[in-house]
Amino acid sequence: MNKNCEQFQILLSGYMDGELSAEQVKQLEQHSASCPECAELAADLKAVSAVTREYFSGVRQAVQGISIADEVYARLEEPAVIPMAQPRSRNVFMKPWFSAAVAAGLAIFFGFYFFFPSGKDYNVSQNTCVVDSVETRKGSVMVFKDSATDTTIIWLFSAATDMTNSGESVS
Amino acid sequence: MKQTDLCEYSDNDLISAVREGKIEAFDQIVRRYESKVLGVLYGMMRNSDDARDVAQDVFVKAYKSVDKFRGDSKLYTWLYRITVNMAIDYMRKKQKKAKVEYNDEVKISDDNPAVPVDRINPSKTVQNKELRTKLQEAIEQLPEEQKSTFVLREMQDMSYQEIADVMNCSVGTVMSRLFYARKKVRDMIKPYLEGVS
Structure with missing residues (x-):
């Protein structure tokens, strides 16, 4: 070659x-x-x-002599397979609203904690009811309404201590 | 719509009818081209069950992607392209799992031999059976692209340009693949080629 x-x-x-x-x-x-x-x-x-x-x-x-037409036709007539929805996550910590709630709670918590560091003691009367509350791992914020004194009370609870930490009142 | 009516439809008319949701029109396409698709797959795969399965998949895929057929090429070119691609994918996946089975061959009886006895060497029937087996093995061992090109040319008698359209390559590549495929087959069956012209 x-x-x-x-x-x-x-x-x-x-x-x-x-x-x-x-x-x-x-x-x-x-x-x-x-x-x-x-x-x-x-x-x-x-x-x-x-x-x-x-x-x-x-x-x-x-x-x-071979035909696949009937098999193909049968497959085309099968109902379309709808993909199964992915199972919803049960982990509440992965929810977007949870992050937002935690962020909001922390903002309120630290806002009050640093700007109103020394609240006066306040005795809650029997006419007091809880209006709102936010709980986080570091503590909680509770808003009370004392109808007897027409006072709004905001309590900040630190998770590291008991419920006697602080209290702020807004008339 | 009757099947007899659909028989007279052109490929483009059938495609239009399929796009309008007429599944019978696609059934007509299947019946029109199933032999060609099966032939290519039997030529490439040898295993008849595999060929049947892949042929069904080819038509189901064609039906689902009929909107992608723009009509730039002929319908059978598009179908062959799907066929070759799916066959190559299937063979690659199967090769990963296990060696290809050699026992489950295309069923061609000795009464209807693929290589007629009298055309090659009338006195050596056994040798012709060996030739058939060797030929099948040689085709089996070709690289996928060479095998596809070889089958489209030798079985379907397609032009180089048509093969190039199916394989999405140049005419020069088709010529090169055909040369190397034929040369490899020649190397495996050379002892049996005496007297064949």
Whole structure:
């Protein structure tokens, strides 16, 4: 095989299948006339194609009697599979509203804690009721309404201590 | 809509009817092209059960993605593209799991041999059975892209341009893949090629 053979051999399939230009055909035929190795390969590839086509002809005949149309039709008529919804997370700590609530609670807590650090003692009467409350891990904020004195009481409870920490009253 | 009416529809008319929700039109497409799709798959996969399964998947996928068919290419080119891609995917997945089974071959009886005895060597029936087996093994061992190109050319007699459209490659690549595929097959069956022209 000379150094030009490879560039001609790659054209052999195109030559067999009638896919080459006239110029390529001419060059390939000139080369093959002087190169027994390429001529032999061309003959072999032609034989491979002939044998394969005969084989595939048998495959085509074997396939002729087979139909998958009914199976395909049945599959197309199946109700579309609706993807199951992902199970909702039961972890309340992952909820967006939980983060917002914690942030709001902490803001209120620290706001009162730092700006009203020394609340006066206040005795809660029996007419007091809880209006609102926010609990966090660091403590709680409770808002009372004392109807007897018409006073709003805000209690800040630190989680580290008991419920006697502080109290603020707003009239 | 009757099937007999649909038989007269062109491919484009059938596609339009499918897009309008007429499932019978797609059934007609299946019946029109199932032999071609099955032929390619049997040629590439040898395992008849696998070929049937993948053929069904091909048509189900085509139905679900019919809106993606723009009509730039012919319907059968589009179907062949889906077929080849799904066959390659399937074979790659299967190769990862286990070696391909050689016993479950395409069922071609000796009464209807794929390679007719008298065309090759009338006096050597056994040798022709061996040739058939060797040929199947040789095709089986081709790289997927070469195998697809080889089957589309030798079984479906598609032009290089049509194969290039299906395989989404250049005509030069088709020619190159065909050459190497035929050469590899030649190397495996050369002892049986004597007298074949």
